[in-house]
């Protein structure tokens with residue numbers, strides 16, 4: 473590092489950003505995660521005007537969700553792992569970068585941003601430009617599974633195969649990594665959101681009751697499971713009866729919710745199997761030994777690790793603090809620019 477670079481790092485805090493479909497996290501070198509808020513933005517309906525002078529983002533916007541009068545619209549710009557709206561994504565990124573960088577120093581930060589590996593070149597440029605506009609001095613984009621693997625402590629730069637499965641809100645990203653490159657990967661648009669939708673659909677079909685997305689998520693967190701739980705749990709839910717239009721309470725069990733989640737859970741498991749089938753024998757034998765590491769909010773679904781282990785025959789473990797892996801991985805790369813350089817040069821297999 474030259475003298476100028478050394479001085480720079482004394483006065484700036486570079487940022488690692490996990491631009492997730494459900495949550496955006498920002499980590500600062502040496503400080504860990506400083507921001508963790510939902511990836512939502514509140515705008516004036518029909519416009520791209522972010523409310524509260526550009527500050528109706530994240531926690532603030534989430535509060536408005538569901539309680540919004542007709543002229544407010546709450547948007548999740550990254551919802552399905554693609555950038556639904558460039559301008560709104562930019563406003564969101566700008567808000568988070570300013571909030572994290574704040575008064576930390578006179579210099580513009582370098583920023584490593586993890587993006588869903590499914591986004592295209594145009595979307596990548598949009599993210600880079602947004603971060604530059606928001607005050608970054610340099611922007612590096614890396615695929616989300618790579619960041620997750622680094623945050624999970626996997627030896628990504630070594631000549632050994634590691635598998636990471638990052639299951640978030642909108643997407644599941646699976647990758648086998650060796651020598652700083654993704655040698656096989658898959659990104660499917662199935663994640664926690666889809667699980668919530670399946671619960672909504674199930675209750676509508678079985679009970680003629682409609683519930684909202686937030687309630688569905690609560691049901692998932694309370695009863696959701698991928699394999700039969702050792703003990704059946706129950707929960708009462710309030711919804712609206714579609715025949716009468718009146719509020720109605722029902723009681724559901726974990727077995728029912730497991731049934732409701734079967735299809736998306738199977739898709740997640742199949743995406744892992746698909747990547748395993750494409751992995752070269754040498755690396756596959758590493759995986760036999762080292763197993764699969766899971767990260768992301770939805771990786772915490774009860775019984776999912778066990779189901780994945782049963783279905784693949786490989787050991788499966790959850791990363792420590794699975795929801796912050798990506799952001800921590802991005803920040804860690806800022807301290808290890810050699811590895812960052814290698815990752816950027818190698819790119820991905822697809």
Ligand SMILES: Nc1ncnc2c1ncn2[C@@H]1O[C@H](COP(=O)(O)OP(=O)(O)O)[C@@H](O)[C@H]1O
Pocket residue numbers: 491492493494495496639640641642643663664665689692693696767768769770771772773774795
């Ligand atoms: N304990 C849990 N069990 C199941 N799902 C969970 C749990 N905790 C969080 N989630 C789900 O994880 C998803 C968000 O995960 P996250 O990794 O932040 O997503 P993204 O990277 O797409 O922003 C949400 O769908 C949320 O409901």
Ligand SMILES: [Mg+2]
Pocket residue numbers: 490492493616638639640641768798
């Ligand atoms: Mg994520």
